[in-house]
Amino acid sequence: MSQRYIDEEGFAIEGDNLDRKRFYGKIFVGVCFVSAIIGVIALGLLIADVINEAWGWLDWTFLTYPPSQLIENYLPDGRGAGIFPALIGSIILIALTAIFTILLGVGAAIYLEEYAPQSRLTSLIEANIANLAGVPSIVYGLLGLALFVRAFQMGSSLIAGALTLTLLILPIVIVASQEAIRAVPDSRRQAAFGVGATKWEVIRDVVLPSALPGIMTGTILSLSRAIGETAPILMIGAATTMFAPPIRDGPYGTQLPDLFGPFSAMPMQIFDWATLPQEGFQHVAAAGIVVLLTVLLSMNALAIYIRYRYETKT
Numbered sequence: 001m002s003q004r005y006i007d008e009e010g011f012a013i014e015g016d017n018l019d020r021k022r023f024y025g026k027i028f029v030g031v032c033f034v035s036a037i038i039g040v041i042a043l044g045l046l047i048a049d050v051i052n053e054a055w056g057w058l059d060w061t062f063l064t065y066p067p068s069q070l071i072e073n074y075l076p077d078g079r080g081a082g083i084f085p086a087l088i089g090s091i092i093l094i095a096l097t098a099i100f101t102i103l104l105g106v107g108a109a110i111y112l113e114e115y116a117p118q119s120r121l122t123s124l125i126e127a128n129i130a131n132l133a134g135v136p137s138i139v140y141g142l143l144g145l146a147l148f149v150r151a152f153q154m155g156s157s158l159i160a161g162a163l164t165l166t167l168l169i170l171p172i173v174i175v176a177s178q179e180a181i182r183a184v185p186d187s188r189r190q191a192a193f194g195v196g197a198t199k200w201e202v203i204r205d206v207v208l209p210s211a212l213p214g215i216m217t218g219t220i221l222s223l224s225r226a227i228g229e230t231a232p233i234l235m236i237g238a239a240t241t242m243f244a245p246p247i248r249d250g251p252y253g254t255q256l257p258d259l260f261g262p263f264s265a266m267p268m269q270i271f272d273w274a275t276l277p278q279e280g281f282q283h284v285a286a287a288g289i290v291v292l293l294t295v296l297l298s299m300n301a302l303a304i305y306i307r308y309r310y311e312t313k314t
Contacts, residue, residue, distance in 0.1 A: 050289050054287040057286070063084060063087065066082070067082065067241055085264055087291065088246065089245060093165070093265055097169070098223055101166050101219060114203055129174050137168055137232050138232070141164060154260065156263075158246055158257060164236055176219070177215045179214065227295060227296065230271055241264060241272050246263040
């Protein structure tokens, strides 16, 4: 006769059924563990292969010189050229994208959570924003081509690329910011209202400081996705190769970003190198991939640091 056990909800379970559930649970944990190990091993092998291909080709010259059409100029002996214009283009591009995304994304999240009335229209807007987060990136590239490049006559410029990438990650930032604002306890708002604070003062001094770790983490992770995107900037006509960074002379001898001039980005330059038939360019493309991965990992590390620092303060 099998024994009977009482589960967490107070229901009686036969001993055989309990043993079978425990067995299935162990199988599920094993499958999850194996899946995780396979993913980590595959990622490790891929990164190891890229680093091996880039070994000897990634140096200070590669980071500070423009690209070259001759593979002889990439020999790892101190001569050659590199990824400098595309690196500067990516930095400026992602900086502009960050400005537009924070202003529009966080502003929209604040309005939807703190000001917008609870209605069918608000629910419809939030549902559409959540659905837009899953739209393929090339669709945003086509939208940027039609809207910014052609309708607004911006051309294949830095500002058009930044606005296109903003469209790409804006839904993700809005959803992440909404979740961070929603996680702030309502008791803090009520306490601030109780001492005579206005709506904006509550948002500025209570809600935003508490939600800032989640907002910044979601924003930076979204930006790290945007910096590696190729399809959107390819659709708006970004250059695959440029021999000078998108910089123009400003007043008093300063250097300013050329917002309305042509530009290139690291994904475009890597794509161009990878399509060339010479074997040496495969090593150069691998070196570019290592630089791009370094930037991505640095941005992710920054997101982790910001979350940890602000969580320890609160």
